Amino acid sequence: MKEGPILQIQEITKTFGGIIALNRVSFEVGEGEILGIIGPNGSGKTTTVNCITGFVKPSSGRILFRGKNITGKPPHKIADMGLTRTFQIMRPYFSLPAYKNLVIPLFSPRARRTGGWRGGGRRGDRNTVGIDILEEIGFERDSYVPFKVTSTLPTGYLKRLELARCLALKPELIICDEVFSGLSMSEIASMVPLIERLQMSGITLIMIEHRLRELFKVADRVLVLNFGEKLVEGSAAEVMADPRVREAYFGSEKVEEVMRHA
Amino acid sequence: MTTGTHQRRKERIDRGIKVRTEGIYALMSWRELVYLIMPRFVIIVGLLVAPLMIPDMYWQRVISIVCIYALLALSFDFLAHQVGLVSLGGAFFVGVGGYLSAVLNSVFGFAALLSIAVATLIGGIVCTLLLLPCLPLRGVYFAIVTLMYPLFMARAIEALDILGGTDGIMGIDSLPSAWMEQYFIIGMLLLFLFGMRRLVNTDLGLVLRAVKDNDQAVRASGMNITSYKALAVFIASAIGCFAGASLVHIYMWAGISTFALDFSVLPIAATVIGGSGTLVGPVIGCLILVPVSELLRDFGTLRIVFYSLILLAFVVFRSEGLMVYGQRKYHQIERWKKI
Numbered sequence: 090m091k092e093g094p095i096l097q098i099q100e101i102t103k104t105f106g107g108i109i110a111l112n113r114v115s116f117e118v119g120e121g122e123i124l125g126i127i128g129p130n131g132s133g134k135t136t137t138v139n140c141i142t143g144f145v146k147p148s149s150g151r152i153l154f155r156g157k158n159i160t161g162k163p164p165h166k167i168a169d170m171g172l173t174r175t176f177q178i179m180r181p182y183f184s185l186p187a188y189k190n191l192v193i194p195l196f197s198p199r200a201r202r203t204g205g206w207r208g209g210g211r212r213g214d215r216n217t218v219g220i221d222i223l224e225e226i227g228f229e230r231d232s233y234v235p236f237k238v239t240s241t242l243p244t245g246y247l248k249r250l251e252l253a254r255c256l257a258l259k260p261e262l263i264i265c266d267e268v269f270s271g272l273s274m275s276e277i278a279s280m281v282p283l284i285e286r287l288q289m290s291g292i293t294l295i296m297i298e299h300r301l302r303e304l305f306k307v308a309d310r311v312l313v314l315n316f317g318e319k320l321v322e323g324s325a326a327e328v329m330a331d332p333r334v335r336e337a338y339f340g341s342e343k344v345e346e347v348m349r350h351a
Numbered sequence: 352m353t354t355g356t357h358q359r360r361k362e363r364i365d366r367g368i369k370v371r372t373e374g375i376y377a378l379m380s381w382r383e384l385v386y387l388i389m390p391r392f393v394i395i396v397g398l399l400v401a402p403l404m405i406p407d408m409y410w411q412r413v414i415s416i417v418c419i420y421a422l423l424a425l426s427f428d429f430l431a432h433q434v435g436l437v438s439l440g441g442a443f444f445v446g447v448g449g450y451l452s453a454v455l456n457s458v459f460g461f462a463a464l465l466s467i468a469v470a471t472l473i474g475g476i477v478c479t480l481l482l483l484p485c486l487p488l489r490g491v492y493f494a495i496v497t498l499m500y501p502l503f504m505a506r507a508i509e510a511l512d513i514l515g516g517t518d519g520i521m522g523i524d525s526l527p528s529a530w531m532e533q534y535f536i537i538g539m540l541l542l543f544l545f546g547m548r549r550l551v552n553t554d555l556g557l558v559l560r561a562v563k564d565n566d567q568a569v570r571a572s573g574m575n576i577t578s579y580k581a582l583a584v585f586i587a588s589a590i591g592c593f594a595g596a597s598l599v600h601i602y603m604w605a606g607i608s609t610f611a612l613d614f615s616v617l618p619i620a621a622t623v624i625g626g627s628g629t630l631v632g633p634v635i636g637c638l639i640l641v642p643v644s645e646l647l648r649d650f651g652t653l654r655i656v657f658y659s660l661i662l663l664a665f666v667v668f669r670s671e672g673l674m675v676y677g678q679r680k681y682h683q684i685e686r687w688k689k690i
């Protein structure tokens with residue numbers, strides 16, 4: 090699946106006052122691959138996402154999307170190029186029915202240009218397109234879940250809704266910030282095929298996760314952050330075998346347990 | 352339990368649902384039609400008939416002033432509760448619209464109606480451009496900065512002695528006839544009111560509300576929140592400028608008092624009384640507050656005391672606002688049930 094890199098991160102550093110949240114981190118993401126990013130709490134994962142998507146400005150370094158420098162561009166311009174993200178702290182429009190959440194991204198210039206989501210093929214107003222996207226992503230249409238007020242939905246649906254908001258833009262790359270966390274085993278099990286389907290449809294994914302076992306099922310490559318620095322990068326097995334990762338990240342028994350399952 | 356008090360609870364039934372579940376009225380029976388159309392009907396006919404019911408010239412003028420304030424309240428409610436920009440710049444919109452129309456009419460010789468139309472449009476653009484730097488500000492900071500604009504303009508006109516200085520611009524044409532003046536403003540209020548209600552329910556209106564509730568998600572969806580805010584400010588300030596331009600042609604005079612803070616503050620009080628976020632509520636609030644403030648004129652400075660007491664009473668006893676209260680009473684059947 091590997092072609093030229095779709096995203097290149099070159100030596101980005103981000104400091105908040107005295108805190109160095111990211112220290113000269115570099116990596117690349119290939120077209121169509123799923124890159125997993127793991128690391129202990131506070132290791133700079135969300136800050137990386139914020140830098141890439143323009144929500145914070147990196148202190149130094151460059152970010153290239155399809156070879157174009159997007160460092161320091163405003164978030165809406167970056168999203169408009171097809172580089173979208175979910176929020177770790179979910180940000181749906183709580184007061185609206187679920188499907189109305191998608192009317193908003195479908196109103197965006199990108200969605201209108203690309204025809205939204207699958208582009209062109211779909212007709213009808215934004216409400217019906219929104220319901221279609223929700224159905225695709227696992228909201229059963231017959232159950233009336235798409236019509237429920239968002240604040241009444243359980244976490245599993247909210248996580249899907251975050252993904253659906255990205256999909257409405259017909260994205261080229263989605264960065265998922267902990268879409269598995271807070272979900273039950275069975276909920277994750279039903280998300281995994283969805284992630285695989287997105288990859289099959291040509292979307293590149295970066296997945297930030299604490300749920301390693303589930304992440305390793307889908308990720309082609311894994312990158313480990315620790316204290317704002319890149320520790321290692323490689324296949325799941327390589328990363329897990331690395332003694333530095335064991336030391337920095339897990340109690341050693343936990344590694345054994347994860348390894349057994351992976 | 353004959354001696355003790357009966358246990359009671361209040362039961363609320365949604366009228367629309369009750370009507371349908373009981374199956375008495377087919378959809379679109381005349382009763383249901385009346386039920387749906389009645390509120391609109393009362394407002395439209397009420398406003399149109401009011402000048403006929405009140406033959407007094409003075410009070411007919413008051414009706415026009417009510418409409419002016421209602422337009423400002425509508426503009427405030429839209430910006431504050433649909434877009435999340437709490438603006439104290441109502442007086443700025445009135446002043447800009449008023450002076451623009453005055454200059455167009457008295458200097459360039461535009462007919463009254465034409466100068467109102469042009470002042471609405473140009474005024475909207477001017478106000479939007481001037482407020483553009485403030486759009487990233489949030490909440491109370493935006494409010495404070497917008498409050499500076501009318502203060503600044505009034506002092507600038509006074510100090511530089513431009514645009515007629517403290518005397519203002521005199522000799523502005525009134526609208527062709529008194530009846531036309533009266534119904535032009537009422538008609539435009541209804542137009543803006545129902546137009547605004549429609550706008551709020553479109554997809555664009557939904558995006559504007561999303562900008563208010565969840566701006567980060569809107570940015571992540573590839574939309575520039577500043578341009579949506581600017582669009583909303585243009586709509587609101589154009590309405591305010593229209594109100595100001597009309598006011599100037601009613602009084603046939605444009606002066607520093609068009610930048611008076613009354614135009615910023617009274618619409619907010621009306622919004623509180625009428626029910627914020629309802630668009631119609633603020634209009635109803637003005638229908639109460641403006642005549643009351645006229646009636647209280649006889650009391651001289653005590654007027655402010657009465658005025659404050661009325662406001663206080665509303666905030667304490669009906670903090671949700673008349674419109675929200677009225678809607679609940681209208682759409683739900685309430686009854687006490689023994690248990």
Ligand SMILES: Nc1ncnc2c1ncn2[C@@H]1O[C@H](COP(=O)(O)OP(=O)(O)OP(=O)(O)O)[C@@H](O)[C@H]1O
Pocket residue numbers: 105108109110128129130131132133134135136137177
């Ligand atoms: N806006 C900010 N201001 C100050 N410090 C910040 C800010 N955002 C993040 N940080 C700090 O940067 C470091 C990295 O935070 P970040 O949120 O990127 O971690 P994370 O890897 O996403 O953690 P988690 O697994 O808990 O989500 C933390 O020490 C955090 O306190």
Ligand SMILES: [Mg+2]
Pocket residue numbers: 134135136177
């Ligand atoms: Mg995080």
